[in-house]
Ligand code: GN1
């Protein structure tokens with residue numbers, strides 16, 4: 001075991017000689033390792049402090065959120081370590097350790113027997129996913145949103161995203177800008193539709209609640225019963241609109257292929273998965289107002305479009321944000337997301353009808 005990692009493990013009371021680390025997960029931001037040892041398995045994570053600039057704020061947020069969820073689980077008779085992200089204390093009772101030189105690290109209990117999926121292949125999985133997202137939002141309903149700081153300022157602020165995109169186009173190398181000519185044009189041609197959703201949300205007084213904000217389908221753990229055990233990647237939990245989580249979860253779960261797929265011939269949006277997910281979500285999300293429900297069908301498009309724009313921005317900036325394996329990786333991801341967004345746009349009216357029919361049925 002390397003010297004600095006040994007010190008790290010010792011700070012968590014572990015014997016480095018008894019520990020085996022192996023990379024886990026497919027996240028684009030942090031580095032995550034499974035920690036096998038004599039005794040329960042753990043998860044070690046090196047946080048990306050380029051993306052999350054204020055680690056103390058990030059970890060204060062996570063302490064508040066994870067202990068709130070743990071309390072809820074405890075009261076419901078569920079083991080907190082088996083039904084949520086639970087931090088393990090390092091020496092001195094700290095929830096994280098490290099510095100600029102060694103990196104910033106934290107540790108969690110590993111939850112045994114869980115599965116995660118890039119997309120939802122069947123309707124049951126989608127239904128349970130919808131319930132899982134609503135359950136998560138419901139658990140945070142009684143936590144004051146303003147206790148949570150902005151771990152990434154303007155994370156889902158479309159105006160800010162657009163400004164960053166505009167800057168990236170201006171500053172990009174001519175090679176990358178030329179390569180992405182079609183995608184840059186596509187972006188400008190479709191901005192207005194997403195802007196309209198944000199405007200409607202502000203005008204209809206859609207409430208800001210605590211939302212997860214990174215509900216990619218693979219950020220949900222499913223237990224052996226087929227139900228969602230918990231959501232992971234809680235670093236972006238911040239005040240937001242409920243449709244953020246709904247949209248991002250459908251962007252991934254109801255897509256016919258994962259966002260990494262380069263062959264665009266298979267890209268498409270599954271309305272059957274949308275319907276089942278929405279059914280689960282609406283059944284569980286009794287806290288939603290009619291105005292919140294009325295915009296849900298517009299959310300998947302907004303999220304696929306924004307995700308495409310984020311990948312494109314990163315491509316133009318020279319791949320500084322997302323982990324990449326090759327130079328055109330972020331551009332390929334952009335093409336996947338824009339193809340998906342186009343399909344969603346053509347289906348939007350139909351998605352609205354599906355939500356309207358489901359919410360009528362769920363009226364008492
Ligand atoms: C990142 O960490 P991960 O891979 O779950 C990103 C999300 C994107 C997603 C796209 C903090 O999520 O916002 O939707 O990649 N997280 C952050 O795959 O930027």
Ligand code: MG
Pocket residue numbers: 026027028218219233
């Ligand atoms: Mg993740």
